[in-house]
Amino acid sequence: GESVGLHLPTLSVQEGDNSIINCAYSNSASDYFIWYKQESGKGPQFIIDIRSNMDKRQGQRVTVLLNKTVKHLSLQIAATQPGDSAVYFCAENPRGGYQKVTFGTGTKLQVIP
Amino acid sequence: DAGVTQSPTHLIKTRGQHVTLRCSPISGHKSVSWYQQVLGQGPQFIFQYYEKEERGRGNFPDRFSARQFPNYSSELNVNALLLGDSALYLCASSLGFVSSGNTIYFGEGSWLTVV
Numbered sequence: 001g002e003s004v005g006l007h008l009p010t011l012s013v014q015e016g017d018n019s020i021i022n023c024a025y026s027n028s029a030s031d032y033f034i035w036y037k038q039e040s041g042k043g044p045q046f047i048i049d050i051r052s053n054m055d056k057r058q059g060q061r062v063t064v065l066l067n068k069t070v071k072h073l074s075l076q077i078a079a080t081q082p083g084d085s086a087v088y089f090c091a092e093n094p095r096g097g098y099q100k101v102t103f104g105t106g107t108k109l110q111v112i113p
Numbered sequence: 114d115a116g117v118t119q120s121p122t123h124l125i126k127t128r129g130q131h132v133t134l135r136c137s138p139i140s141g142h143k144s145v146s147w148y149q150q151v152l153g154q155g156p157q158f159i160f161q162y163y164e165k166e167e168r169g170r171g172n173f174p175d176r177f178s179a180r181q182f183p184n185y186s187s188e189l190n191v192n193a194l195l196l197g198d199s200a201l202y203l204c205a206s207s208l209g210f211v212s213s214g215n216t217i218y219f220g221e222g223s224w225l226t227v228v
Contacts, residue, residue: 032211043203043219044156089155093211100169101217103155
């Protein structure tokens with residue numbers, strides 16, 4: 001079946017360093033991708049999104065890169081802070097999928113002070 | 114502005130019972146969807162409603178049902194609860210379809226424990 005998955009289940013980063021979280025997707029029909037941050041006991045929080053007609057999109061301290069050739073998505077967090085510690089999910093919305101969003105299994109980001 | 118609000122935040126039910134979870138979307142949002150998140154996993158799509166009509170359903174049994182009201186709020190109902198239904202139930206809303214450029218925003222969820 002089609003799925004969205006992550007390469008690394010846990011990522012430990014020193015405070016102040018940059019973080020890169022990777023994601024592979026298999027549904028070539030997906031045209032919208034989202035990164036969510038989920039802190040313990042809370043709902044997913046929207047971070048940044050990107051559509052398939054783009055390769056890169058930047059937000060505040062975050063950048064998402066999309067490589068459609070190899071079906072790869074990444075989230076870059078600049079100057080990682082302790083407050084960035086959370087589980088990060090990449091998610092995809094297939095074309096015609098209305099609101100259905102398919103989530104990967106998540107990567108836990110641990111920021112070391 | 115208030116985000117997506119859900120109630121109750123936590124509840125405990127016994128096997129075989131029924132539960133109703135409620136969701137109020139962000140003001141102006143007409144689309145609501147429901148997700149189930151089991152501990153340690155990503156959220157799984159259950160239902161999607163737009164303009165009070167069901168527009169999508171995930172791979173969940175008929176014990177799960179939902180509806181959207183004229184004010185765009187929504188209810189998720191689960192009958193004949195099983196232990197495996199214990200999870201965080203998330204509601205998400207958006208102005209319209211994602212394909213039209215609308216972002217999906219999630220609430221904090223309702224924690225359901227079935228004993």
